[in-house]
Amino acid sequence: MNFNFHVTPKISVGFLAKMRSITNIDNVDPKLAFLAERELEYEDLWDINLNEELINFNHMTWSEFGLNYGQVLTDAGQHFLKAGANVKYLSGYAAAYMYSNNFEYNLYNDDTTRYLAGDFGYGYSQNIADASNNTLDQSGVFGLPKASAKGIGVDLGVVYEWRPDFKDYKYDMDGEMNLWARDQNKYKLRVGLSITDIGGLSFQKAGISRDFSVNTSNLFDLTIFDEVQSLEGFDTTINGLINQSSALGNSEWTAGERDTLSSFYMRTPTAFSFQIDYHIWKWFYVNSTGIFNIISKNKDSKVKVANQFSITPSFDHAWFGIHLPFSVNDYSGFKAGLGARLGPLTIGVTDYRFLFASGNVRGAEFYAGVRVPILYDAPNDLDGDKVSDKVDDCIDVPGPWTFKGCPDTDNDGIIDMKDDCPLDSGLVAFNGCPDRDNDSIPDRVDDCPDTPGLAKFNGCPDTDLDGIMDKEDDCPLDSGLVAFKGCPDTDLDGIMDKEDDCPLDSGLVEFNGCPDTDGDGISDQEDACPLVYGKKEFQGCPDTDGDGIIDGIDDCIETPGPKENNGCPWPDTDGDGLLDKDDACPTIPGPKENNGCPYMDTDEDGLLDKDDECPNTPGPIENNGCPVIEEEVVEVLQTAFDNLEFRTAKDIILNESKPSLEELSNVLIERPTWKLEISGHTDNVGNEDKNMVLSKKRAESVKRFLVDHGVDETHLIIKFFGETAPIADNNTAEGRQKNRRVEMKIIFE
Known part of the structure; x- marks a missing residue:
């Protein structure tokens, strides 16, 4: 019985309990087996020196109760590694061993040896002696005999999986991302390595189990053993031969070094195992398994497993499977098996060749077992919304995990079944209906859903607040009058502003609403002098003196004058006959030849500068005004x-x-x-x-x-x-x- 469960997705623990019994007979020469079958009555093998080395017989019956622990060590994309261990309490019920080394003999006839030599040892537990005497204690647990030995056993193992397509086995569900599909095998190749049944039990020897040697060249009567009816009788006979040899002073029968030991240690069948499993396609696999005994053949008290190698193609579905194991075993040789699994029940034969054997078939190996796995199921998701059906409030319609699988088509945070406008993202205040223009009027009753408006206009705006909604207002940005369809007449001249060239000044129709303040027939906007009556040729400005220069820029409004002198006549201020405009010194009289300026004598030497070669330095006239x-x-x-x-x-x-x-x-x-x-x-x-x-x-x-x-x-x-x-x-x-x-x-x- 084996029971396992997961503590976390990466850790499992379990319990196991099993009864095991193994008997091994090794290294028996075929000639010895033939003689034993014929009760030594075969003269062709008499008078011949025969030898047997390391003949072994071992038996142990025991139970195991254990705890196991497994943990995932690596789960990184393509690579997966886990390890596990079983720690087992071993309870021994019966054990026996017999071995011989350097066993040599020569038969004189069917009841006498000519030569007999070898080292021998045998031992058996007290339970076996009690069973033969009908005194076996049945007070053990579960109605089993009382255990006569105790021990600890250990199993160790690791498993590696190569998962090249690991992404195909990942999914998202119920708000969790990147989950493994635990109902499927994810590997392409799986390799397992283990060492099992490390340990053993120490049994008390029953009776006078012996360890002895024989070396006699005298005729030895084998009929001495015909009278032996029990294990104690066999012990007594061997003991008598050893004592007799000792009394006669020879060493034909002698006790061995371990003859006085009161217990013997029986090793459990420690083995190394590997498993290679290749996932071919879907539910088709091929497995290769090897089991190899790793206890030395020189160990005299042990049970072991037979070395075996097998290759098993299989079809392995969750609730149905077919397996075809081909194996080679140390004891049974080659076998071709057949197995089937239907639900928890497994049946099969280890070798189906007997089905085709000729002659009388005396037996067949078959096996049957019940395994009740608690399988992982893939979560059902009928609507494919990554919310499992067991928690999906809208099992037939896709929806996000946020709303337990119910749709929110417009992504407004309100599930469709509670949304008055499921196709349009909206507000909680309007049961999921939108108000695109945020005017507190839901779009479904808003005549202007994209522009904020007023309730009295069904959501349409009146931007200029003139009581006329924009779509009926010819001037929606300017407060206006009903008479002008919402357009203003700011200057109240009866001409609406958009047709009024002077919307801020009350004016005349003939001037498109512009005024003519001075009444000169020129509108103020075209009149350079809008407050003074003027002439059209002067853009409405006056020219009082008629000199062609308007009064505004005429320095002599009443007296005509040239434009160059700003409308004033030219003067001759210094009266030297040169008008000021031509006079370089208009306030000082001077000759025309000197541009109206008087001649200077800068150095005051009596010679005018115009005639003075050194005007800044005094000098005599005879030297042209320069000093001598x-x-x-x-x-x-x-x-x-x-x-x-x-x-x-x-x-x-x-x-x-x-x-x-x-x-x-x-x-x-x-x-x-x-x-x-x-x-x-x-x-x-x-x-x-x-x-x-x-x-x-x-x-x-x-x-x-x-x-x-x-x-x-x-x-x-x-x-x-x-x-x-x-x-x-x-x-x-x-x-x-x-x-x-x-x-x-x-x-x-």
């Missing part, structure tokens, strides 16, 4: 010029040139109205641009010297010409010498 330069000053200038020399290709004044320059500076300081023009020149030797720079630097060097000696910097004028103004032939050394010069010239203003 004294001979001694001319001499100073000439000396400074003649003595001025620079370092070759430099602007550094030589020391011998400085005294004459100092004298020149004194002359200029004494005559503060004079200015000096300093002009630098070079010959044409070298680069033209460099010569230009050099001429400038030399002129500036002279200026710096004079300024440093007290001359006003503003009275010094620098000019430079480079090689562009020679005074001599540059082709001769003498000419080039003359061209390398700094000229100084007195300037008068």
Whole structure:
């Protein structure tokens, strides 16, 4: 019996209870089996040395009560892994073992051996002795015999599933997303690995179970065992042979090392198992399973499972299945089975070949079982709305989980069955009917559903609040009069504003509602002087003096005058015969030749500026108004010029040139109205641009010297010409010498 249930979708626990009984006989030589069947009466095998190695007989009957635990370790898309374990309480009822090692014999006849040797051991539990004596204690649980041994067993296993199409087994239901379809196998390939029945039980030996060795070359009478009627009798016989051999002082029959042990440990059938299951298509599968004993053959007290490998094609529906297992087993060899499952009932045969066997068939292997699974069902969803039928309030009509499967066609949060306007998204206040323009009038009774309006106009607006709804108002944005279909007449001139060129001023029909305030026949909007009577050619403005200049811009309204003088006649203010417009000095009399201005004598030297070559510097008339330069000053200038020399290709004044320059500076300081023009020149030797720079630097060097000696910097004028103004032939050394010069010239203003 096995019972399992899920605690969570990823964790399961369960309980198991089962009764098991296994008997193994291993490594029996066919010759020995043949002799046993013929009761040794087969002369062809007499007088022959025969040997048997590791003959084993093991039996155990026990029950198991266990708890199991399983958990999903990985559930990531294509890959699924779970592991589980059973922890079992083992209750032993009966166990027995017999083994031989290095067993050799030679038969003299059917009741005597010529040679007998080997190591032997056997043991059995007290229950077996009690059963043979009819004293078995039946007070165990469930009416079973009382257990004579206890132990713990463990099963371990893992299962991996490859799910390449895992998305096909996911669905959404009842507000939960990405759920597994638990009623379907999702894997394409499933691999399981397990180790089962790890453990064993320790039984008390019954009677005088023995562990002994035999090595005799004397004739041995086998009929000594004919009198044995029970296990105790067999023990007594073996004990007698050992004691007799010991009394005679030989070692033909001797006790083994473990002969004195009072208990023996019987191992449960520990095995390794693998299962590979391939999902072919829909309900068609093929399974490969291997079960292999992993207890060493040298262990003398154990029960084991037979090594087996099977391949099973199957059709496996939830409530019906057919299985065709093909297996190879250590004990039974090859078998071809057939099984069927109908609901909880499973029946089958382990080898269907007996059905086709010839001759007399003495038996057949079959099996039957009942398994009552509690299967997962796919949730029913009749209307396909991802709300299961068991919680769907509208089972025949699709709807969202929010409303327990009832539709809200217009998605307004009100289910259709309670929505007066199920096809139009609306408001709770109007039982699901819309009010698109938010005017508190539902659209179904609103004559203007897209424009907010008033209840008295059935939801239509009166934007300008003139008592005329917009759709009947020719001027819906401006409050107006009924007489003009809602259009205004702001100036109350009987002409509605949209046809009135002057809607804010009361006017005349002939001027499209515009006024003519001055009554000159020109409407105010076209009249440049709307408050003064005027002429049409002057856009309604007057021209009192008739000079063609309207009064508004005429500076002499009563007197005609030219436009250039803003309508006033030209005057001659200074009476010099030149009109002010032509007179450069209209308030001061002056000759016409000087544009009406008097001639000036700025430097007051008695010579008018027009005749004065130095109008800002006094000078005698005979020198054209310029001052006369004294001979001694001319001499100073000439000396400074003649003595001025620079370092070759430099602007550094030589020391011998400085005294004459100092004298020149004194002359200029004494005559503060004079200015000096300093002009630098070079010959044409070298680069033209460099010569230009050099001429400038030399002129500036002279200026710096004079300024440093007290001359006003503003009275010094620098000019430079480079090689562009020679005074001599540059082709001769003498000419080039003359061209390398700094000229100084007195300037008068």
